[in-house]
Amino acid sequence: MEKAIAVVSGKGGVGKTTFSANTGLAMMSLGNEVTVLDGDLSNSNLGLQLGFFQFPIGLHDALAGNMPIEKAVYSHPSGLRVVPSSVSLGCTRQGTHPGRMKRLMSEIRGIVLVDCPPGIGQDVQAIMKACDDSIVITNPEIPAVTDALKVIQVAREVGREPIGIVLNRTGDKYELRPEEVEAMCGIKVLGCIPEDRAVKRSIFNRNPVLYEKPLSKSSLAFMEIAASLSGTEYSRPGMLMLRRLIRR
């Protein structure tokens, strides 16, 4: 494994799963080997977002010590490698052990993005400890950023200073600006993903938006964030190129 990044948030529903799937795909399209892992064992929905409803082996089986992680890796039509978790109640009650999680992730090649549960519970702390880095997702609103502050504090307590914050669902007049969030949290904002109907449509269709609509405003933002995370050169396609691609 090259690097494992925990995707965390204070508040729920801010876009961690959407971020994990799309940033994973964006990093892959920039030439990285990436696997996204559903670390939300209680309310797993990374698999659901990507159309994996039923699968013989999931992360919970590997964590229970029954299987090598490679048997729980599935491929989305986009090429994205996904480790889903079970949605059944029995598996929901299973906890995450940092040592076991770390061992499993070490069996995966390339970069691993772990979609975490919201909040600062034991499972989130275990995943943060098992990973090298964390990224905090928040909406640009005071309640969400206030909750983000708590998860940042916990990340620091477990010795994993987050590499940055991503603001999701931006573009409204009544919202905090990136500089304000940076001043509140003391961490840099890696990028902003705009509110985009194409995201909702893509979730309905069980695809990452980047796969379904690569030139949407959210897809371009995911590409930029992925480039900065993987240290790759990327510039948005120019207007002429955009027109040509749209006309195709």
Ligand SMILES: Nc1ncnc2c1ncn2[C@@H]1O[C@H](COP(=O)(O)OP(=O)(O)OP(=O)(O)O)[C@@H](O)[C@H]1O
């Ligand atoms: N950029 C966006 N534009 C429009 N809608 C979005 C965007 N990002 C996320 N959403 C909407 O928000 C919903 C919640 O997103 P998501 O499931 O990724 O959040 P989450 O943080 O993983 O939630 P949970 O804490 O429950 O795991 C999505 O189903 C989608 O409808």
Ligand SMILES: [Mg+2]
């Ligand atoms: Mg989620």
